[in-house]
Amino acid sequence: MSSEPLPQVPRSARQRKHDILQRLEREEDVWVSSADERGNAFLAPLSFVWDGTTLTMAAPETNLTARNVRAAGQVRMSLPATRDVVLIHGLVDAFSEETVPVGVADRFAARLGWDPRKIDGVAYVYLRVTPRRIQAWRGQGEASGRTVLRDGRWVV
Incomplete structure (x- = not known):
């Protein structure tokens, strides 16, 4: 992310949606939060691919976050980016290397430059996330109206 200061004028919901879609196309990593059955929290970066409606990540099956x-x-x-916040809450479908939908693993490898299927001795799981809620804001001026996707539908 560039170190240039972000504009201070609040963006419209339409502009926030546009900016989110651009970032999902451009970015390669996302911070993923999770908790185990005892409530112990974890935060881990995972690489992802955006297909226009879902994000797909890959992690070793034994990975705590996965x-x-x-x-x-x-x-x-x-x-x-913490000065250009995009929070995503979504539903997860998990696939083994054998059950991942056709083309998904190939797109992942082509976009990110590494292929989990080619890592010997480590079984990977593909995690497909369908966003249900997305919030975006740059500073306090955008705190109200920060929800731009609700119940899986864009609010603009």
Whole structure:
């Protein structure tokens, strides 16, 4: 992310949606939060691919975040910039390397430059997240109206 200061004029909901979609196309990593069955919290960065409606991540099956997210069936994530906040809450579908939908693993490898299927001795799980709620804001001036996707539908 650039170190240039962000504009202080609050963006419209339409502009926030546009900016979110641009970032989802451009960014490669997302912070993923999860908790285990005892409530122990975890935060981990995972690489992702955006297909226009879902984000797909890959992690070793034994990864704590992957296990927690699979068990919960939902996840909260954030794009990396803290001055240009994008929070995503979504539902999770998990796929093994054998059951991942056709083309998803290939798109992941092509976009990110590494292929989990080619890492010997480590079984990976693909986590497909369908956003149900997205919030975005840049500073206090955008705190109200920060929800731009609700119940899986854009509010603009």
